[in-house]
Each structure stands twice: as C-alpha cells, then as structure tokens.
Amino acid sequence: MRLENCIFCKIANKEIGSEIVDERPTAIAFKDINPKAPVHILIIPKEHVVSLDELGKNGCDVLRDVFSLISDIAVSEGVAQSGYRVVVNIGEEAGQEVDHLHFHLLGGRFMAWPPS
Numbered sequence: 001m002r003l004e005n006c007i008f009c010k011i012a013n014k015e016i017g018s019e020i021v022d023e024r025p026t027a028i029a030f031k032d033i034n035p036k037a038p039v040h041i042l043i044i045p046k047e048h049v050v051s052l053d054e055l056g057k058n059g060c061d062v063l064r065d066v067f068s069l070i071s072d073i074a075v076s077e078g079v080a081q082s083g084y085r086v087v088v089n090i091g092e093e094a095g096q097e098v099d100h101l102h103f104h105l106l107g108g109r110f111m112a113w114p115p116s
C-alpha cells in the first residue's frame, strides 16, 4: 500500500527523484539526501510499513530483499571488507524522522560506539 504524503512511498514509486542504487521486487535502495558518512544508502520496503513490527505477512520476502540489497551494495560501494554499519531508528527517542521503515547502510569512515 502507498501512503499519500509519505516521501519514501513517493521515492519507491519513482514519483519524485532520488539517486536509486539498486532494487528488488519488494525493496529499493537509494542515496540519503543528507549523508552522514561517505557511503550512506537507505534501503526501504516498497510498500508503506511504519516500523519493523508492522511488516505483516510479507515480512519474510521484504527482509530477504532488504538484506540481499544491503550485502550487495556493501560490495558495490566498496565497504564490505573495511566494514559498515546498518541502523534502524525506531520512534522518537531513537531519532526516526521518516515514518516509513528504512535501513541505513553507513560506511567509509570509522564510527563511534555506542552511538550517541
């Protein structure tokens, strides 16, 4: 389902522009508009899903496509060997700004732990 006024639904439907990196039947990857690392790609379900616990009956397909994209993009972006981080912010205190589930793939620099 596509949610009206959801920026990531519009990106997934190619109604607004983004730098698409790759896609699968149920998921799509594109460059973050405000990158926090040299490599910063967002991987999202094409269907509107707010958070991980709302994936529903197609959750297995979506997660298979999301993690297939993540591992392939880590190779194509050159961070598979050096290391990279996958982050999902869920809810206000975690800093989720867009209410359409998205996985951040971050790499290309050293990262602090724990995240602030």
Ligand code: 5GP
Residues within 6 Å of the ligand: 007, 018, 019, 030, 031, 032, 033, 034, 035, 042, 088, 089, 095, 096, 097, 098, 099
């Ligand atoms: P959150 O804080 O919700 O975990 O992450 C949302 C991310 O989406 C941010 O890193 C932000 O830069 C990115 N973002 C927000 N709007 C757009 C957009 O219109 N296009 C793209 N490519 N990224 C966006």
Ligand code: ZN
Residues within 6 Å of the ligand: 002, 003, 006, 007, 008, 009, 010, 047, 048, 049, 099, 100
């Ligand atoms: Zn959406």
